[in-house]
Structures are given as structure tokens and as C-alpha cells.
Amino acid sequence: MSMNLSFSSPMSFVIDHALSKKNPFPKLTSDQKQENRKLAKVRILVEHVIGGMKHFYCLTHRIGN
Structure with a gap:
């Protein structure tokens, strides 16, 4: 099983789904x-x-009151 490790923009996926508002x-x-x-x-x-x-x-800085 080979995996495609090339970078693909997540925006292309979002745009594809944004265009199909019927479903x-x-x-x-x-x-x-x-x-x-x-x-x-x-x-x-x-x-x-x-x-x-x-x-x-939170562990490394004092909380001042």
C-alpha cells in the first residue's frame, strides 16, 4: 500500500463541498x-x-492576585 505524501491544499476540498449546497x-x-x-x-x-x-x-508562571 503506497501513500501519496504530496501536499494538497485543504481549500480545494472546502471549495468543492461549498459549491454543492443542494445536499x-x-x-x-x-x-x-x-x-x-x-x-x-x-x-x-x-x-x-x-x-x-x-x-x-500555568505551571511555570506565578498567578498574581
């Missing part, structure tokens, strides 16, 4: 589902990193 919940193809999973994995990683940075900031 707000279209059936996704397997390629679209796979692309959504890749984006979700990156999004979750970014969210966890941001949360970790906020947590670390």
Missing part, C-alpha cells in the same frame, strides 16, 4: 474519508500541543 451531507468517497482522517489526526495533534503549552505556562 449538505453528501456521501463521501473513500478517498475523501481518508483525507478527512489525515486532517483530523493533524488537528488533534495540534490541539494537544496547544493544550500542553497552556498547561506548561
Whole structure:
């Protein structure tokens, strides 16, 4: 199984779906589902990193009252 690791703009995916407003919940193809999973994995990683940075900031700085 080979994976295509080339960069593709997420905006092209958004534009394609924005143009089809007749069906707000279209059936996704397997390629679209796979692309959504890749984006979700990156999004979750970014969210966890941001949360970790906020947590670390709270531990390293005094809160003044």
C-alpha cells in the first residue's frame, strides 16, 4: 500500500463541498474519508500541543492576585 505524501491544499476540498449546497451531507468517497482522517489526526495533534503549552505556562508562571 503506497501513500501519496504530496501536499494538497485543504481549500480545494472546502471549495468543492461549498459549491454543492443542494445536499449538505453528501456521501463521501473513500478517498475523501481518508483525507478527512489525515486532517483530523493533524488537528488533534495540534490541539494537544496547544493544550500542553497552556498547561506548561500555568505551571511555570506565578498567578498574581
